[in-house]
Amino acid sequence: MTDQQAWVKIEREFDAPIDLVWQMWTDPDLFKTWYGPMGMSVPTAKMHVVVGGVRKICMEMTSPERSMSMWFTGVYKEITPPSRLVYTESMCDADGVIISPQSMGMPQGHPDITEVIVELNEVDGKTIMTMVHIGVPEGSAGAGGWGQAIDKLESLLTKRV
Numbered sequence: 001m002t003d004q005q006a007w008v009k010i011e012r013e014f015d016a017p018i019d020l021v022w023q024m025w026t027d028p029d030l031f032k033t034w035y036g037p038m039g040m041s042v043p044t045a046k047m048h049v050v051v052g053g054v055r056k057i058c059m060e061m062t063s064p065e066r067s068m069s070m071w072f073t074g075v076y077k078e079i080t081p082p083s084r085l086v087y088t089e090s091m092c093d094a095d096g097v098i099i100s101p102q103s104m105g106m107p108q109g110h111p112d113i114t115e116v117i118v119e120l121n122e123v124d125g126k127t128i129m130t131m132v133h134i135g136v137p138e139g140s141a142g143a144g145g146w147g148q149a150i151d152k153l154e155s156l157l158t159k160r161v
Helices: 018-026 141-160
Strands: 007-014 041-047 054-062 067-080 084-092 114-123 126-137
Touching: 007 141, 018 084, 018 114, 018 126, 018 141, 126 141
Parallel strands: none
Antiparallel strands: 007 126, 041 054, 054 067, 067 084, 084 114, 114 126
16 A cells, blocks of 8 residues: 555647647647646636746536636746746636535545646657646546646647648
8 A cells, every 4th residue: 555646637649849839738828728628728828937926717618508717826936948848726716716626526535735746748749748736636537637638738739840
C-alpha cells in the first residue's frame, strides 16, 4: 500500500512546434478555444502570465434545460517559456473569491487549491506535452474533462499546422 496519490497525468505528442503549444496554454484568446470538456465554452479567460500573476477562467455550458457556469482562479507559480508552466487552481465565484469545491458538487476531501504542471519538450518538430493536475484524481470527472480538453487542443493544433 502506498500513500502516494494518483493524480491525473496526461502525456500527448502534438504534431506542432513547441512555441505554438506554449501559446495555446498562455494566450487567453487561444486558451478559450480549447479549454474545458466537450460541450463547454470559455467566455472568460483572464490570464496575467507572470510569476505571481492571477488567472480567472469561466467555463459555461448551455442546454435547453439550463445553463451552468464554473469559475476558476489561480496564481502562476513558475513560468519557463516555452517548456514549463505551473499554476494553482481553485473554484471561485464570478468576482474571483475562492469557494469550497463541495459547494460546486465536488466530493468531500477535494482540495480547495490544486496545482497544474505543464511540461513541453520539442522532439523532431513535434511537441511532447506532460500535464499533471495535482489534487484531481485519475478516473474522476475532472480527469475526464482534462482528457476531452486535450483532445480539443490536439484537434486545433492539427488544423493550425
